[in-house]
Amino acid sequence: MTETSVVVHADAGVLASAVAARLIVKIIDAQAERGWASVVLTGGRIAAAMQRAVLELPARDAVDWSRVDLWWGDERFLPAGHADRNETQAREALLDKLPLDPARVHAMPPSDGPDGDDPDAAAARYAAALAAAAKPGHAELPHFDVLMLGVGEDGHVASIFPEHPTAYVVDGTTMAVRNSPKPPPTRVSLTMPAITTAEEVWLIAAGADKAASVGMAIEGAGPVQLPAAGATGVDRTLWLLDQAAAAHVKRGHRSLR
Numbered sequence: 001m002t003e004t005s006v007v008v009h010a011d012a013g014v015l016a017s018a019v020a021a022r023l024i025v026k027i028i029d030a031q032a033e034r035g036w037a038s039v040v041l042t043g044g045r046i047a048a049a050m051q052r053a054v055l056e057l058p059a060r061d062a063v064d065w066s067r068v069d070l071w072w073g074d075e076r077f078l079p080a081g082h083a084d085r086n087e088t089q090a091r092e093a094l095l096d097k098l099p100l101d102p103a104r105v106h107a108m109p110p111s112d113g114p115d116g117d118d119p120d121a122a123a124a125r126y127a128a129a130l131a132a133a134a135k136p137g138h139a140e141l142p143h144f145d146v147l148m149l150g151v152g153e154d155g156h157v158a159s160i161f162p163e164h165p166t167a168y169v170v171d172g173t174t175m176a177v178r179n180s181p182k183p184p185p186t187r188v189s190l191t192m193p194a195i196t197t198a199e200e201v202w203l204i205a206a207g208a209d210k211a212a213s214v215g216m217a218i219e220g221a222g223p224v225q226l227p228a229a230g231a232t233g234v235d236r237t238l239w240l241l242d243q244a245a246a247a248h249v250k251r252g253h254r255s256l257r
């Protein structure tokens, strides 16, 4: 059974740098144990702040970045290099400044990639890449040490939206997303069953506009109504919040930092 914790930081800046520190330590621990680490990135504002914060921490040099696999939880299906792609954001904020092995940076295909403007083919291609990285006998996914998720104002995670067809998907590892309520309308996403295979899931949210959804998700809302409520890790589910996003979380459910 997953252990769930809620950690509340003073503001978005402290949150970003605390998550960055946590991520570095998680990667160091995974590499000490098995030689490599596998991380699933998310997009959005707090994710970008966290990515920038990783660069500012001297402990980043304790990571062997050439032995880190990077995946994405979702992607806005746009041309390569588009400013709104989660990949572009991560590359600009962090990845382009790290000595990563390019073969281990597994971005989701863009809309002008090998499959053209076909999100189903792009999702299938990503599913194949995930399956190719899985250990023999380990079904369709590699091990994920940590899978990070931003939380939308409406409680969406990755590109799984409340009451949207994506919230009802119970099989497969990836999916094309159409008619997303948040632009752009076409996306590619991991499915909820894929997300919940991660060793640890970290849900990261900052700002008062996230407070209602975060509060309801932690207090027991259903995952179709609030996908954030269904995103759990196998060993651990960690809510990493600033004070404003935690405003509706009951005192007994949080530890203040």
Ligand SMILES: O=C1O[C@H](COP(=O)(O)O)[C@@H](O)[C@H](O)[C@H]1O
Binding pocket: 042, 043, 044, 045, 046, 047, 074, 075, 076, 086, 149, 150, 151, 152, 153, 157, 158, 159, 182
């Ligand atoms: O569209 C998306 O939004 C969420 C949250 O973004 P934020 O700016 O409100 O933090 C993000 O986590 C997701 O990956 C992304 O595609």
